[in-house]
Structures are given as C-alpha cells and as structure tokens.
Amino acid sequence: MAEFPSVSPPDTAPRDPTAPGRKEDHIELAFRSQVDRLQLDKRFDYEPLLAAHPAPGSLPRIDWGDKQLHAPLWVSSMTGGTEKAYTINHNLARAAGEFGIGMGLGSCRGLLYDDHRFKDFNVRPIAGDAAILFANLGVAQVQVLLDEGNEAMIGQLVRTLDLDGLIVHVNPLQEWLQPEGDRFTVSPLETIQALIETLPDLPLIVKEVGQGMGPASLQALLRLPLLALDTAANGGTNFAKLELFRSDDLAREAYSGLTQVGHGAEEMVRQINGLLRSETVPVACQHLIVSGGVQGFLDGYYLTQIAGLPAVYGQASAFLRYAREDYGTLRRFVMTQLRGLELANAYLRPRH
Template structure:
C-alpha cells in the first residue's frame, strides 16, 4: 500500500490522547540530527559493557532453564551486556546440574556474569564451614561476583523455604571475608528501605541491585504456589510492602558516606518495574543527577522482558535488542530529564 494512502487510512488510529504524554523529559528536535553512533559503554566488574543493560538473575538447574540461559548467553556475548545466573543453590547439592549454569564458555571472557545465592544458604554455609565448597563452585563457573539475595518474605512464603536468624549484614560481612570474589547484594522484588541501604555502605559489597517493588515479585510467586488458599489470602497483604526504584534512588540521594568517604560499592543495577529502555535510562539519569557524591557505574536491569523473548527464540531476542539499542540512541540524541521531574517513573 502507498505510504500516503496509509497515512489517510491510519489517521484515526494515530490519535493519541494528551493524557499519555510522558512529561518526564524535554524533547529537543532542533538541536541535532539522527544519531550515527552513540557510545553507551561503561566499565562494570572490571569488564566493558557496550550498553548499560543487565539481564537480572534468571534460571538454571532444569532442561528448560538450560535452553533459556543459552539464548540469554547468546545475547550477552553479541551485544556485550551482563547477566546474573539463577540461584546456584541446587548446584551446590548436585554437581550434575553444572552444565545448566555454566555460561562462561558461551559468553566468553569479556562479559560480566554473576552467580546468585540466598542469604539463608549463606548462613548455612557459614554454620557448616562449607565456604571452600562454595568457592570451588564459583571458581568452576568463572563468575565475576557472588550476588547474595536477601529475601525474607520469599523464603517465608515458599513451601519448604529456609529460615535464617542472623541479621543478613553480619553474614554478608563474614562471607565476604572468606571468599576470593566480589560480593553483590539484592532483594527479589520488594526493594530495600533507607536503613538497609545506609547499612549497605558499611559492608564490603561491590554491587547492589535494587530488585525494587513493581516488577517480578518472587514473594507473590511463592504465595501463588501454596495450596492452602485461606492462608494465602490471609497473608497476601505482605506482598504489597516494599520500595520502588524511585524511592530507593531518592534514598541514595540522602545517605551519609562514612567519615573517610571510602565505600566498597562500585556498581549499581536499577531493576524492578523497569518496563522499557526509556524507563531504564530515565532512572539512570535520575540516579546520577541526585547522587553526585557517589562514584559508581549504573545500569538498568530487566528479567521478565528477556525471559519472554528467550522462551521464543534467539531471533526474538535480536528483535528486542534492536529496538532497545535504537531507542537508547534516539533518547540520547533528543531527550533530557527535566529539572523539575516529579517522582513518577
């Protein structure tokens, strides 16, 4: 069909209600042309990312997980972005699952990947003096960091979930002193409050992932798996507590650095409710704007989007990444965060 005819036929469908205006940005079309090459690269865990994108911790330990991880590894290598493995808890119990987690041969040496393990398992490892076993597994995986997820609500809701009784910051400090690998910390869909974030700066933690409220919520996921529907309905109000990405960014803008000004934190992953690349860059820009006191690299993380396309094919992931990259190029050419941007993502 002729393009001009298309314009006539589609005119009615092209109408956009004014309420849909994204008022977070100034749009400046007069100041530059279309982007030829936009450099989005940054250093992350001593490696170079081509784009500020992180595939948040996914899956492993099952055949479908292996296929998904292989497709995600393909994306990471091709576009030089980082990713987190799913929890290696099963791998510690069964070495036969190693191939479902072993992505280093697929992504190569230039891409950062991190292993993932829960705080309850960390406490057990410390109590059972099995740090050497954990170090051995991490060494075989050749990961760049151990990401510890602090997930009290998820563990409580999970059928057969573990319990931990030592404050997580104590266990994190202990395990960091016993492992020859950087440590990261994240939640799993509720985010963290001001006191937890302030405590984070006192720990030997290099990477922090928000896993904020508003995206994939593993507490809700475990609750939905319970068979006791009365209990499920009764305790359900807990899934709506937490902190979204904006509130966590605002917290970082108010925190106090140690007296000597030295912190271990070097990298931030903003995840949780990041619906699009536009939201991701907006959150990155906001973080940098209100935290000039922090010298950290910042990326945005997504899990659900990558998972959905990874279940389809590599080609689906390529199409998604094409849109993301071109969208980010256009963002950097024509959009800027307004000085009076409100608290909406």
C-alpha cells in the same frame, strides 16, 4: 492572468518510489495517531535539534570490575536447574556475549552439592570471555556455608563456571512464605559482612527479590565494598507473591498483604541519592542496578540517568518472555532495547 510553469523534477533527479504509498499511509493513520496531551511523559525534555541520529553501538561503555558493559542493560537472575532453564540461560548468555550486556544466573544452590544440572549454568563458552556473568546464591545458603566453614565452596562455584563474581539475593519474606523455605538465624547484613571478610576479593552484588529495600537497608549496603547494589524493587516479579501461589488458600488469604509491602524503583533511586548527598554516609558501593517494574528502555534510561551512582537497569520477566523462544526473537528484543536507549540518549533529557 499569469500562468505558472509546472514544477517537475528534471529527469536526472532521484525519485522516491515509496512516496505515494507512504503519503497514503499517513492519511489513513493520521486520525489513529492522536496523542492525549494529558498522557505526555513528563519525565523528559525532548530536544530534537541537538544530535544526529545515533549510530548502532554508540552508547558509552561502563566499567564493571575489570571488564566493560557495552550498554546499561542487565539480565536479572532467573530460574535454573530444569530443561527449560537450559534453553533460557544459553539464549541469554548468547545475547550477553553478542551485545555486551550483563547477566546474573538463576540460583546456583543446587550446583554446590550436585553437578547434575551443570550444563544449564555452564554458559561461559556460549557468552565468550568478555561477557560479564555472575553466579547467584541466597543469603540463607551463604549463611549455612559460612557456619559450616565451607565458604571455599562459593569461590569454587564461581571458578568452576568461570564467572565474574557472585550475586547474593536477600529474601526473608520469600523464605518465610515458601513451604520449603529456610529460616535466618542471623540478619542478612551480618551474613553479607561475614562473606566480605571471608572472601574479600570476590566481586559481590546484593539484591532483593521483588520487594525492594528501605533507607536503613540501603544505607547499610552503600557502606559496604560491593560491586553493585540491585534494587529488585516491588513492581516487577515478586517472589513472595510467587510463593503464595504455591501455598494453600488459608496462607494466601493470611499473607497476601505482604506482597504489597516494599519500595518502588524510582523511590529507591531517590532514597539512595539522598543518602549519597549526606556527609554522614561513607559510600563504598560502586554501582547500582535498577530493577523491579522497569518496563522498557524509557524507564531504564530515566532511572539510570537520575541515579547518583553509575547505574544500569535490569529486567527479568521481559527477557524470560523472549528467551524461551528461538534466539532470533530474543536478539530482536535486545536490539530494540539498545536502539531505544541510543535514541533516548540523543534526544531526551531527564527532568530531575
């Protein structure tokens, strides 16, 4: 019987000192790594042959007003005006500057009348000039300012903080359920239209606060010259539900069903796509921010890829969770999101 010579690498061949340990890991972990075929993500075709591993920073840039986002990721508006908010906002602004992602500040209402918490919102020095940062006011407060003839205060707020524009959040259910809530005397759409007419050069984003919007509201906003429409869909942080936690037992029991009213992010994206295909809807809105229940980069990648408008995805609670810690923790979270997006962009093709 013929003997086969041993196949030993020449002394000059590179050796892999980690190979024995890695193979041992593979053996030990193989049985724990089974995937149920019924749980496969049906949203994507996986195409492993068509790209090299993506380099960090390889995502295409996105024009956003007169600036650019380096990735389709948006820090959705969160709280402001407390000591905790100071740390959160400054950490988030630092990330926005380092990674070129967008950021909406929490409600800036208090700054209109008192600069006591100005330091919480003064994040431009942290983020740098290239970062995309937006102020945030409720539509009820905008209505009051317009009614009083004080619309100049909105422009002053944006200029004082050296921001790139304004987010108007539309929140009728939250205001109704909030013990201290405002009451709308005109429709939010009328207020937004009046704001555009009064301050036509102000870059504007309109969002809900966790319930989403139906097709008639979406159609009305698509017609307006907005920089972006933010879905703020039901499925993430829901501010109507948040206000119920601040109410008494009777109110919670009576109004709890309202927290289940609304529209999900994918539903809204598909509704917008349908409206875009309609020849009867003239579209002036430039971008879409898909937020509300977006759990990670796979959700964000899918929803932005199927969107008919140039789109980014937003998260609030996920950023909040890490922004309360040291900056290194937040930085690692953002880097993980971006590396995941790069990997998805290279190897995943959404099924529309």
